[in-house]
Amino acid sequence: MRTNIAAFIAGGSLLLFLSTVPEYWRWICAAVVLASLLGARVNYVLLQSHHVSGALLAACCCSLGFAWNAHYAQDRLSNVLSIEHEGKDLVLEGRVNALPQSSLSSAKFSFEVDQAFLGRKRIESFPPQIYLSWQPAWRNPQDVPEVIPGQRWEFKVKIKRPYGSLNPHTFDFERWSFHQDFGASGSVRSGKLILEKDIAFTEFALAMEYQRWKLRQKIKRLLPRDARYGGVIAALVMGDQNAIDQEDWRVFNATGIGHLISISGLHVTMLAGFGAMLATLLWRRNTLPLLVPVGKVAAAAGFLTAFVYAWLAGFQIPAQRTMYMVGVVAFALWSGRNPRSFDIWWWALFFVLVIDPMAPYTPGFWLSFGAVAAILYAMQDSDGLLGLPTGRELEVHWKDRVIQALREACRVQAVVTIALLPLTLYWFYQVSIVSPLANAIAIPIVSYVVTPLAIAGALLPDFIGRLLLIPAHATMDYLAIMLAWMANWKWSIAWSSQPSWWAIALSIIGIIIAIRPGSMQEAWVSRVIGLVLCATLFMQPLTNGHLGKGEFRATVLDIGQGTAVLIETKTKRLLYDTGPIQGKDNAGQRIILPYLRGRGIHQIDRMVISHSDSDHIGGAATLLEEIGFESMMGSLLSTNPLLTNLEERKIPAIPCRFGQRWSWDGLDFYIWHPNEQTVFEDQHPRKPNEVSCVLEVRNQGTSFWLTGDVEKQGEAEITEHLTQTALNHLKDKNLIFMAPHHGSKTSSSHELLTALSPNQAFAQNGYRNRYGHPHPTVTARYQGMNIPFYQTPTTGAQVWSFYNANKLNEDPLFQRRYSQRLWHRLPIEVGK
Numbered sequence: 001m002r003t004n005i006a007a008f009i010a011g012g013s014l015l016l017f018l019s020t021v022p023e024y025w026r027w028i029c030a031a032v033v034l035a036s037l038l039g040a041r042v043n044y045v046l047l048q049s050h051h052v053s054g055a056l057l058a059a060c061c062c063s064l065g066f067a068w069n070a071h072y073a074q075d076r077l078s079n080v081l082s083i084e085h086e087g088k089d090l091v092l093e094g095r096v097n098a099l100p101q102s103s104l105s106s107a108k109f110s111f112e113v114d115q116a117f118l119g120r121k122r123i124e125s126f127p128p129q130i131y132l133s134w135q136p137a138w139r140n141p142q143d144v145p146e147v148i149p150g151q152r153w154e155f156k157v158k159i160k161r162p163y164g165s166l167n168p169h170t171f172d173f174e175r176w177s178f179h180q181d182f183g184a185s186g187s188v189r190s191g192k193l194i195l196e197k198d199i200a201f202t203e204f205a206l207a208m209e210y211q212r213w214k215l216r217q218k219i220k221r222l223l224p225r226d227a228r229y230g231g232v233i234a235a236l237v238m239g240d241q242n243a244i245d246q247e248d249w250r251v252f253n254a255t256g257i258g259h260l261i262s263i264s265g266l267h268v269t270m271l272a273g274f275g276a277m278l279a280t281l282l283w284r285r286n287t288l289p290l291l292v293p294v295g296k297v298a299a300a301a302g303f304l305t306a307f308v309y310a311w312l313a314g315f316q317i318p319a320q321r322t323m324y325m326v327g328v329v330a331f332a333l334w335s336g337r338n339p340r341s342f343d344i345w346w347w348a349l350f351f352v353l354v355i356d357p358m359a360p361y362t363p364g365f366w367l368s369f370g371a372v373a374a375i376l377y378a379m380q381d382s383d384g385l386l387g388l389p390t391g392r393e394l395e396v397h398w399k400d401r402v403i404q405a406l407r408e409a410c411r412v413q414a415v416v417t418i419a420l421l422p423l424t425l426y427w428f429y430q431v432s433i434v435s436p437l438a439n440a441i442a443i444p445i446v447s448y449v450v451t452p453l454a455i456a457g458a459l460l461p462d463f464i465g466r467l468l469l470i471p472a473h474a475t476m477d478y479l480a481i482m483l484a485w486m487a488n489w490k491w492s493i494a495w496s497s498q499p500s501w502w503a504i505a506l507s508i509i510g511i512i513i514a515i516r517p518g519s520m521q522e523a524w525v526s527r528v529i530g531l532v533l534c535a536t537l538f539m540q541p542l543t544n545g546h547l548g549k550g551e552f553r554a555t556v557l558d559i560g561q562g563t564a565v566l567i568e569t570k571t572k573r574l575l576y577d578t579g580p581i582q583g584k585d586n587a588g589q590r591i592i593l594p595y596l597r598g599r600g601i602h603q604i605d606r607m608v609i610s611h612s613d614s615d616h617i618g619g620a621a622t623l624l625e626e627i628g629f630e631s632m633m634g635s636l637l638s639t640n641p642l643l644t645n646l647e648e649r650k651i652p653a654i655p656c657r658f659g660q661r662w663s664w665d666g667l668d669f670y671i672w673h674p675n676e677q678t679v680f681e682d683q684h685p686r687k688p689n690e691v692s693c694v695l696e697v698r699n700q701g702t703s704f705w706l707t708g709d710v711e712k713q714g715e716a717e718i719t720e721h722l723t724q725t726a727l728n729h730l731k732d733k734n735l736i737f738m739a740p741h742h743g744s745k746t747s748s749s750h751e752l753l754t755a756l757s758p759n760q761a762f763a764q765n766g767y768r769n770r771y772g773h774p775h776p777t778v779t780a781r782y783q784g785m786n787i788p789f790y791q792t793p794t795t796g797a798q799v800w801s802f803y804n805a806n807k808l809n810e811d812p813l814f815q816r817r818y819s820q821r822l823w824h825r826l827p828i829e830v831g832k
Contacts, residue, residue: 001343005350007058011065012357021074029067036060069357079127081184086160087768089189091117093154095198097129099212099314100147101242107134107147110182111155127183130159134188145193149209152195159186163767165558166796169429169498169598170591179358208311212238215312215458222457222466229476232261233469236451237458239263239314251480253428254487256435257442263313265322265368266447268306271455272326275305299330317352317359318368324348341376345369363427367420374419375412378515413439415515418534422499422507425537429597431494434486442479450476496538497600503536510534548804550666550699554736556798557595559587561742561766561773562615565706566595567697570665572605576695576706581618588619593626602627605664608656608695609634609642610708611688621645633660633671635691635708637680655680656693658721670696672718673710689741690714702802703733705756707740707747715740715752722755730756736800739763739782739789743774753785760788767793 015021022028036056093115100109109132116126132155136143162185164173177185199206215238223230231243239262252258279301283294306326310319325348332339339347349369352359359365417436424431432438450472457468486492499507510533513526520527547553547570555566562580564587566573579587596602607629610616620642623629632646632653646653657678660671673694680691692708710718737758740747742765761782765773774791782789790798 002346003054003058004061005346007061008065008068008350009353011062011067012069012353013360014066015069015073015357016360021070021077025067025070029063029070032063033060036063068354072357076178076181076183079129079181079183081127081130081159081161082125083161085118085123085126087158088118089156089158090123091154091156092130093194094152095206096147096149096151096153097206097209099149099209099216099240102147103243105136105144107144108132109134109147110180111153129181130184130186131162131177131180131182132157132159132186132188134191145191148197149213150197150199150206151193152198154192154194156189156191157186158189159184160768161185163793165560165591167558167591167595168797170594175358175361179356179361205311208308212240212312212314216240218462218465219454219458219469222462222469223473224470227473229473229480232476233450233454233473235261236263236267236446236454238312239316239319248480251484251487253430254432254434254493255438255442255483256432257438257446257483259367260439260442260446262364263310263316263319264447265318265325265372267451267455268309268313268319268322269326270447270452271309272302272306272322276302296334299333303327303330317356317362317364320352320355321348321368321372324351342373345372345376363423366423366427370420370423371416374415374511374515377512378415378419378517379408379412380517411520413443418515418531419511421511421534422504422537425496425499426504429495429497429594429600431496432492433494434489434492438483438486442483445475445479450479494538495597495600495602498598499537503539506536507534510536547665551801551803552665552667552697552699552704553802554697554704554800555595556738556762556764556792556800557591558792558795558797559591559764561769561771562587562618563610563708563742563764564592564619565738565764567704569667572664573601573603574606574608574669575604575623576608577610577616577708578607578619578623580615586618586622588622592619592623596627603630604628605630607632607634608693608706609636610656610692610694610706611635612637612640613688613709616708617642624649624651633693635674635678635680635688635693658717666699668698670698672696672721673714675717692740694718698733699802700804701732701734703730703735704800704802705735705737705758707738709741709747711741711744711746712749715747715749719749719752719755727755734759734802737761737787739774739778741773742769742771743778743791744771745775745777748778748781750781753781753787757785758787760790762790762792762798764792 036059040053040056092113094111094113096109097112098110100107111130111132116123134144162174162177216234219234235241252261276298280294280298283297303326306323310323313319325344328344328347453468453472457465510530514530553568557564559579563577564579565576629651633656635656643653657676659676662669674691689709689711690713692710694710695706697704735758739761743763763774
């Protein structure tokens with residue numbers, strides 16, 4: 001059984017590594033299945049070998065797994081919005097079919113489309129489900145009404161295909177959209193409510209979403225308005241984590257208790273046990289046990305409770321896993337079977353992957369199944385108490401039982417902590433040092449005090465619910481004070497990087513050795529060796545990627561409508577601009593910081609800020625809080641808040657002016673703009689774009705230009721500085737040029753391009769941005785001059801690598817794919 005389930009999963013997983021679905025996959029899979037069945041029949045008649053039959057059945061299951069996942073992928077890819085409808089005003093009619101992510105001034109929600117119109121013409125082929133965002137007009141919260149699951153609306157929207165920035169180690173919105181089956185995303189311009197509630201009696205999933213909304217509203221209503229941890233209470237009851245503040249998440253992650261602030265398997269198990277206990281008390285009356293044994297009724301009631309609560313919790317993977325495990329146990333009891341622990345785990349894994357083949361792309365999948373697998377493996381010798389068979393524990397003194405229970409709890413905590421190390425570092429690039437202590441305190445408080453009170457308060461009538469929710473919130477409040485204190489310890493977190501495959505492989509071997517069953521005192525030397533193998537996870541990679549003297553790499557991040565470029569030499573790093581601000585979010589927190597954390601970069605030698613526009617300086621404050629900087633250079637007015645921030649942190653800052661130069665590791669850095677006479681006072685006569693800091697990075701064979709938002713006047717000044725002597729130094733070099741001002745029509749002048757004669761050019765701009773960058777005339781200018789022009793909305797993150805002559809690649813373009821674009825983009829690595 002385990003072999004066949006593993007074969008099915010392996011066949012399905014194969015598709016995850018392919019860039020496209022094979023054209024004839026149906027015929028190939030059908031041929032394998034038929035061949036396997038025919039071979040099994042021949043083997044049964046002639047050879048009667050169990051090994052041959054097992055191998056053929058495994059091949060059949062593998063093919064079925066691939067076919068199932070291929071069908072899943074092809075079905076979802078066929079629902080993507082047509083390009084011809086992007087950016088147009090459409091009228092949609094349909095229903096809100098999931099719990100919205102709502103705040104006081106906006107809403108984001110899943111929308112099931114019944115009809116779509118372009119003008120008066122109905123669109124025949126349209127994605128059945130899309131993701132919409134409704135922002136208030138002029139920041140008036142009253143402009144966005146409450147959006148409720150089951151409501152039928154008519155919306156005027158502007159939509160686009162699912163699109164998100166593509167960078168290593170960052171959130172991939174396109175993959176998430178594919179996982180959620182969203183064929184498009186967009187913004188609501190206006191809406192008209194057609195029907196307050198449109199939920200059929202048979203629509204169980206939508207009915208549960210509506211009940212989840214009612215629970216969230218009830219929690220908000222019963223808790224005080226200033227309840228800081230109302231979002232945590234909602235997360236514990238129904239899995240809705242959207243209302244939790246980012247600062248609270250920082251504390252929870254730093255202390256390693258983030259897994260508790262969700263619907264964990266323990267919560268589902270507790271409710272399933274309560275349902276089974278209640279059914280037992282009711283079924284034991286009169287002669288009912290003669291009809292059906294009490295144990296079977298209790299098992300069925302436990303599974304039913306787990307099933308309902310898993311849906312109320314948003315059907316998260318930990319809840320699904322527990323529900324399936326409870327279901328397998330219930331089925332075994334009804335059918336008179338006695339399954340082994342790992343059989344239950346394998347069946348739960350099978351059901352999760354059949355329903356959701358994209359589950360392996362989520363951290364919750366690995367953390368949930370990994371933790372349970374580790375416990376089942378390590379605690380195989382813990383069935384009895386003090387060596388006594390199960391059922392005779394009461395013969396032991398209560399003090400000994402308490403001591404043994406504490407020992408087992410500590411061992412479980414240690415096993416889970418060690419076993420999840422590679423997964424934690426792979427997904428989050430950090431390990432909480434205080435996690436064992438924080439979890440020892442938080443697990444019993446959250447699991448046995450806060451969660452039961454919160455669930456009971458949310459499910460019981462209001463007059464009782466308020467009496468339960470308020471102490472639940474107060475307990476969480478006091479716990480959070482202690483957690484915040486622990487999170488602020490300087491040594492509370494060990495930052496690392498995303499580990500390499502060989503480190504993960506060695507650590508898995510070490511984990512198997514370190515947590516294996518048996519007494520902890522026995523063979524302790526080998527367990528220590530296992531822990532040493534786990535330590536390879538913390539070995540910092542060569543983040544500068546084997547760069548030698550005179551070599552450098554430029555990472556042009558897919559940042560949206562803004563700029564952020566990381567320059568790396570053999571021993572130094574320079575960050576040019578920090579991306580845009582987007583509402584409450586900024587590119588520093590959303591893109592740059594995760595990228596740096598994933599690479600294991602915790603120190604930047606110099607930050608260069610081209611000018612003060614928010615799409616270039618937006619992430620600077622966030623990065624200063626998390627990353628160390630040695631110095632800053634930029635074109636900023638003396639009153640800019642960033643300069644004050646730098647002064648408080650004792651980071652030297654110097655203005656950017658023509659003629660400045662420095663050398664790092666055999667490379668030269670030149671400043672070409674603004675002029676040396678530029679004074680950055682409060683009433684500067686020139687607009688920020690025209691004083692953009694223009695930086696050139698040069699080695700023996702390459703000249704790499706970063707131009708900010710400089711426009712024609714600044715470009716003319718740069719052209720004047722390009723004397724014949726300067727041009728002679730650039731003559732034989734491969735010149736890579738950033739299109740100024742994201743390719744606006746006021747930049748990339750013909751004179752500057754003619755003077756520099758770039759070999760290649762690139763632009764950082766937002767997908768379908770409102771400014772129309774890059775302007776068609778500018779794109780045509782590059783094309784007319786035979787200059788290859790790469791744009792981040794098409795390429796994703798670009799990695800330009802410039803090595804010495806002995807490392808040149810004949811075909812440097814498209815060397816590596818970070819991940820496959822789901823719709824129409826491919827990240828590239830370029831270099832010379």
